[in-house]
Amino acid sequence: MDLKDYKNVWVFIETARGEVRNVGLELLNQGRVLAGANNEKLVAVIIGKDLDAAAKTVTAYGADEVILVEGEEYKDYNTDGYTNAMVKLSEKYKPAAILFGGTIQGRDLAPRISCRLKTGCTADCTDLAVNAETGDIEWTRPAFGGSIMATIVCSQTRPQVGTVRPGVFKKAQPDDSKTASIIREEIRTPAEEIRTKLVDFIKSAEEAGVKLEEAEIVVSGGRGLGKPENFAIIKELADVLGGAVGASRAAVDAGWISPLRQVGQTGKTVGPKIYFACGISGAVQHLAGMSSSKIIVAINKDPEAPIFDVADFGVVGDLFEVIPVLIEEFKKIKAS
Amino acid sequence: MDMLVCIKQVPDTEEIKKMDPATNTLIRKGVPSIVSPYDKNALEAAVQLKEAQGGSVTVLSMGPEQAKDALKECISVGADRAVLITDSAFAGSDTLATSSILAAAIKKLGNFDLILCGKQAIDGDTGHVGPEIAEHLGLAQVTYAAKIEIKGDIIVVNKEHDDGYEVIEAKLPVVCTVVKSINEPRYATIKSKMMANKAKIEVLSAADLPDIDTAKTGLNGSPTRVLKTFAPPKRGSGLRIKEETAGESALKLVQKLVEAKLV
Numbered sequence: 032m033d034l035k036d037y038k039n040v041w042v043f044i045e046t047a048r049g050e051v052r053n054v055g056l057e058l059l060n061q062g063r064v065l066a067g068a069n070n071e072k073l074v075a076v077i078i079g080k081d082l083d084a085a086a087k088t089v090t091a092y093g094a095d096e097v098i099l100v101e102g103e104e105y106k107d108y109n110t111d112g113y114t115n116a117m118v119k120l121s122e123k124y125k126p127a128a129i130l131f132g133g134t135i136q137g138r139d140l141a142p143r144i145s146c147r148l149k150t151g152c153t154a155d156c157t158d159l160a161v162n163a164e165t166g167d168i169e170w171t172r173p174a175f176g177g178s179i180m181a182t183i184v185c186s187q188t189r190p191q192v193g194t195v196r197p198g199v200f201k202k203a204q205p206d207d208s209k210t211a212s213i214i215r216e217e218i219r220t221p222a223e224e225i226r227t228k229l230v231d232f233i234k235s236a237e238e239a240g241v242k243l244e245e246a247e248i249v250v251s252g253g254r255g256l257g258k259p260e261n262f263a264i265i266k267e268l269a270d271v272l273g274g275a276v277g278a279s280r281a282a283v284d285a286g287w288i289s290p291l292r293q294v295g296q297t298g299k300t301v302g303p304k305i306y307f308a309c310g311i312s313g314a315v316q317h318l319a320g321m322s323s324s325k326i327i328v329a330i331n332k333d334p335e336a337p338i339f340d341v342a343d344f345g346v347v348g349d350l351f352e353v354i355p356v357l358i359e360e361f362k363k364i365k366a367s
Numbered sequence: 368m369d370m371l372v373c374i375k376q377v378p379d380t381e382e383i384k385k386m387d388p389a390t391n392t393l394i395r396k397g398v399p400s401i402v403s404p405y406d407k408n409a410l411e412a413a414v415q416l417k418e419a420q421g422g423s424v425t426v427l428s429m430g431p432e433q434a435k436d437a438l439k440e441c442i443s444v445g446a447d448r449a450v451l452i453t454d455s456a457f458a459g460s461d462t463l464a465t466s467s468i469l470a471a472a473i474k475k476l477g478n479f480d481l482i483l484c485g486k487q488a489i490d491g492d493t494g495h496v497g498p499e500i501a502e503h504l505g506l507a508q509v510t511y512a513a514k515i516e517i518k519g520d521i522i523v524v525n526k527e528h529d530d531g532y533e534v535i536e537a538k539l540p541v542v543c544t545v546v547k548s549i550n551e552p553r554y555a556t557i558k559s560k561m562m563a564n565k566a567k568i569e570v571l572s573a574a575d576l577p578d579i580d581t582a583k584t585g586l587n588g589s590p591t592r593v594l595k596t597f598a599p600p601k602r603g604s605g606l607r608i609k610e611e612t613a614g615e616s617a618l619k620l621v622q623k624l625v626e627a628k629l630v
């Protein structure tokens with residue numbers, strides 16, 4: 032493998048029913064920085080069906096080039112089809128790096144692809160930079176539940192592959208006047224090579240509403256809520272603010288709320304504008320999932336709770352007295 | 368059904384509180400080692416399937432000699448056979464190298480219908496090894512399984528998703544990684560612990576895995592390399608709000624958020 036043959040930064044663009052997910056747009060913005068450092072192009076790669084709108088979106092968000100692979104077999108995400116397409120593209124165009132969102136899909140796909148390409152993969156990064164001397168990407172990520180940060184390089188093999196947490200990088204301002212060259216690649220995956228079949232989707236009623244990972248406001252409840260019914264006030268506060276409901280693991284373990292709502296090392300990672308931690312002590316594993324939030328608000332009756340060490344606004348008090356007043360006040364603001 | 372579960376022995380991250388400021392590494396002394404929590408869920412899922420429809424459960428781990436304790440713990444909660452891969456040539460392997468070694472061992476140990484992993488190990492938190500084992504073995508993968516059913520030679524999985532569960536079907540053999548909500552792992556009994564203590568742990572070294580090129584394993588053979596480690600950036604604490612009454616505190620918070628143009 033001659034490393035010099037490998038050029039350009041690719042961003043895998045995840046779509047959901049044809050719509051581009053935010054994390055891909057965030058990665059385009061940071062990918063621009065990485066590509067710029069090595070005088071390379073920024074390329075968006077999209078796999079799916081009917082992708083014209085998605086191609087427009089990534090162009091407005093700054094991709095120099097867009098590679099599209101379209102086909103009926105890519106309508107729903109599947110590991111085998113998407114891996115086949117990405118590996119073929121990578122072998123043909125030889126990118127220096129491929130960035131994926133650290134989502135359920137990205138974390139299923141990236142290791143499979145990197146393994147087939149016999150290259151390294153760095154998971155769940157929270158920072159990306161280019162080493163000025165070597166031109167290698169420096170992938171920084173938390174490990175051991177967030178108690179340590181590690182910077183990782185993949186210097187001997189290409190492409191450099193990694194997944195990046197949603198919410199850590201900001202999107203650029205879209206500019207509809209931008210243009211990009213669009214490349215359509217015809218890559219087929221025979222039906223018998225797609226070994227998993229999506230047969231149904233169980234949408235739990237509880238999960239309706241704003242998506243946790245993409246929410247601008249997240250209101251989370253923890254063990255301090257005391258019992259499942261009390262999640263109602265968390266939901267009410269989230270609704271008033273147009274935000275999503277999250278939870279600590281203690282609340283999930285107690286069976287008060289769905290595991291899909293867990294924020295933290297082993298749950299979802301969120302990076303909203305405001306994160307409300309209500310009745311949550313702030314264990315390091317919880318912080319691992321929300322410390323990239325812009326503003327953290329904590330409501331806890333224990334003044335010693337570690338959550339106060341990271342909170343921008345820390346209210347010491349009983350959440351059952353504080354939250355109802357918040358709901359009333361936010362309602363008033365909304366009405367005015 | 369013959370099943371194999373990959374389990375990793377990890378330091379209990381809940382007990383890791385400090386970093387050594389001189390070396391910027393974690394102080395691991397005195398930190399207990401445990402079976403990575405999701406691997407316990409993977410094992411429990413396998414044992415439940417065995418109880419329902421017969422078969423066998425093999426547990427496999429790569430790690431130092433000490434990882435035998437973790438494997439014994441697995442036997443105490445239902446595994447039939449335990450294998451440890453240990454060799455200094457494998458120490459410091461990244462996920463690509465680790466998965467290639469585990470896959471080579473799996474091939475040697477038998478023909479398994481189902482291979483289970485945790486969704487991620489709680490030290491590295493990567494979640495790579497499961498999909499990579501699947502790739503090395505040329506098998507299909509289903510990650511983030513919250514429910515597993517076997518219908519003949521078909522596996523039906525509820526896969527965790529953003530706003531619900533995808534129901535995914537695949538023909539066995541398959542590699543599956545599991546999330547915590549799939550089950551509640553059982554506890555060992557005094558009797559099962561004593562029995563497990565006496566159980567034999569099979570050991571494999573690099574010499575037993577001729578397919579593995581040791582130039583591609585260990586710290587030096589891995590494609591990724593840790594350049595440095597450091598303490599996470601501290602987020603300073605901001606404004607503390609504690610007025611006479613909780614209601615007043617709430618009002619002050621709202622006022623501050625409005626002032627900062629956050630709402």
Ligand SMILES: Cc1cc2nc3c(=O)[nH]c(=O)nc-3n(C[C@H](O)[C@H](O)[C@H](O)COP(=O)(O)OP(=O)(O)OC[C@H]3O[C@@H](n4cnc5c(N)ncnc54)[C@H](O)[C@@H]3O)c2cc1C
Pocket residue numbers: 176252253254255256278279280281282293294295296297298299309310311312313314315316317320330331332333336348349350351380381404489
């Ligand atoms: C491998 C591993 C992975 C983990 N992953 C995660 C993860 O992904 N996410 C996660 O959250 N945790 C995770 N944890 C668990 C984590 O260590 C903590 O146990 C958990 O976050 C605690 O949840 P909590 O803050 O809700 O509960 P507690 O720690 O019990 O805190 C409850 C808080 O509520 C306050 N309180 C009580 N009543 C009131 C009231 N009326 N008004 C105001 N405040 C009140 C209390 O003062 C206390 O601070 C993990 C642990 C391990 C070992």
Ligand SMILES: Nc1ncnc2c1ncn2[C@@H]1O[C@H](COP(=O)(O)O)[C@@H](O)[C@H]1O
Pocket residue numbers: 372373374375376403405406409427428429430462465469483484485486487488489491492493494495496497
């Ligand atoms: N050294 C190892 N020995 C056995 N199984 C492992 C090892 N490392 C990882 N695994 C398995 O792969 C899963 C994901 O690990 P990781 O990719 O390290 O997050 C774990 O939950 C285990 O099931």
